[in-house]
Amino acid sequence: xxxxxxxxxxxxxxxxxxxxxxxxxxxxxxxxxxxxxxxxxxxxxxxxxxxxxxxxxxxxxxxxxxxxxxxxxxxxxxxxxxxxxxxxxxxxxxxxxxxxxxxxxxxxxxxxxxxxxxxxxxxxxxxxxxxxxxxxxxxxxxxx
Amino acid sequence: xxxxxxxxxxxxxxxxxxxxxxxxxxxxxxxxxxxxxxxxxxxxxxxxxxxxxxxxxxxxxxxxxxxxxxxxxxxxxxxxxxxxxxxxxxxxxxxxxxxxxxxxxxxxxxxxxxxxxxxxxxxxxxxxxxxxxxxxxxxx
Numbered sequence: 001x002x003x004x005x006x007x008x009x010x011x012x013x014x015x016x017x018x019x020x021x022x023x024x025x026x027x028x029x030x031x032x033x034x035x036x037x038x039x040x041x042x043x044x045x046x047x048x049x050x051x052x053x054x055x056x057x058x059x060x061x062x063x064x065x066x067x068x069x070x071x072x073x074x075x076x077x078x079x080x081x082x083x084x085x086x087x088x089x090x091x092x093x094x095x096x097x098x099x100x101x102x103x104x105x106x107x108x109x110x111x112x113x114x115x116x117x118x119x120x121x122x123x124x125x126x127x128x129x130x131x132x133x134x135x136x137x138x139x140x141x142x143x144x
Numbered sequence: 145x146x147x148x149x150x151x152x153x154x155x156x157x158x159x160x161x162x163x164x165x166x167x168x169x170x171x172x173x174x175x176x177x178x179x180x181x182x183x184x185x186x187x188x189x190x191x192x193x194x195x196x197x198x199x200x201x202x203x204x205x206x207x208x209x210x211x212x213x214x215x216x217x218x219x220x221x222x223x224x225x226x227x228x229x230x231x232x233x234x235x236x237x238x239x240x241x242x243x244x245x246x247x248x249x250x251x252x253x254x255x256x257x258x259x260x261x262x263x264x265x266x267x268x269x270x271x272x273x274x275x276x277x278x279x280x281x282x283x284x
Contacts, residue, residue, distance in 0.1 A: 001249060002279040003242060008271040049275075054246070057162055058173060059238030064272070065175055 004051040004118055005061040009071055011080035014041035015096035018085075039083060044098075045123035046075065046105060047131075050115035062115040074108040098124040106132050147262055148204050149192040152214050154223035157184040158239040161228075182226060187244075188267040189218060191252065195259025205258035217251045241266055245274040 016039040017031035027035045034040070048071055052061050078088060084096040094100045106120045121131035159182040160174035170178045177183070191214060195204040221231055227239035233251065237243045245266040253261045260278070267273040 001246065002275075002277050003246060004275045005242060006273050006275065054240075054242045056237075057164065059160070059240035059243045061242055061274075063173065065173070 002051070003054060003061065004049050005115070006047055006049040006119075007064065007067060007071070009046045009048065009076055010043065011046065011076050012041060012043050013079050013082050013084050014039045015084040015091070015101075016040070017095055017097060019095050039085065042124050044079075044101075046071070047119075047121040047123070048109060048117070049119035049121070050112065051118045052115040062112075066114050067112065070112055071109065075105050098122050098128065098130045102130040102132050110134075145194050146197055146204050147192050147194045148207070148259075149190050150207060150210050150214065151188060151190050152218065153186055153188050154219055155184060155186050156222050156225050156227050157182045158227040159183065160238050160240065162238060182228070185268050187222075189214070189248065190263075190265040190267075191261070192263040192265070193256060193259040194262035198258070203258075205256070209258075210256075213252065213255045217255060218248060221251075241268045241272060241274045245276045249276040 016036065017034040018027050018037075022030060048067070050062050050067065054061055082088065084091045084101065086092070088096075088104070090104050091100070094104075102120055102122045105122065106117065109120060110117045117134060119131055119133045121129055123129040159179055160177040161170055161180065162173070165173065191210070193205055193210065197204055221233070222244075225231060227234055227244065231239075231247070233247045234243060237247075245264055248266065249261070249264045252264065262277065264276045265273055266276075
């Protein structure tokens with residue numbers, strides 16, 4: 001039997017999809033409306049899944065009293081009500097697609113010391129979601 | 145292979161308290177959930193069965209049968225109950241979402257005769273859920 005705990009968080013942020021690797025015309029062609037130079041925003045939903053043994057003393061994989069402040073400190077505070085392209089250092093280099101946002105959040109959360117981070121899922125809108133799992137990320141890190 | 149999922153809702157009360165902890169430790173570890181008067185949730189349970197559709201009926205299992213199993217095993221035991229006092233399967237355990245979901249998995253697994261129990265997902269609220277699935281992951 002495998003057991004995991006998932007917790008959902010919310011943050012609102014703006015971004016612009018644009019890369020210096022492409023010409024202005026190519027940026028427009030590839031990213032369309034999302035390339036608008038003034039940016040636009042979303043109400044992001046972040047779903048964090050952790051796994052590990054259920055502590056018989058607490059009945060918990062992870063105490064939300066520990067997980068919530070960790071996620072708030074690592075992701076919600078630096079991302080919420082921000083312009084991701086300018087205010088989160090990683091997105092000055094990387095395009096702030098939600099694929100990259102998802103991967104950056106995974107990097108920030110994988111150090112949670114009290115359970116193993118299994119999956120990060122980000123809903124950009126109620127229609128689009130992106131997820132990354134522990135093993136996929138490991139492969140990615142090997143490549144990087 | 146096809147997966148089919150049925151959802152049910154039940155409402156129940158609980159609180160978290162470990163008799164091995166001091167009163168102060170209980171408050172520190174469990175916070176508001178330690179209130180001895182308890183509190184409640186509208187739990188949402190998603191049960192997923194995996195299997196091949198029967199060539200005659202086109203079904204992995206009859207959803208009516210699954211509905212009856214969920215009624216007998218989960219609703220009768222847990223709906224409008226106090227999970228600390230009224231569910232023998234949870235006796236001696238803190239009725240966290242993890243422990244409740246694991247109990248539900250153990251209750252349902254032997255009852256599913258067509259297809260296999262693939263996943264139990266229990267929402268305590270829309271922002272918190274636990275998944276239990278088969279496999280060699282961490283033992284509950």
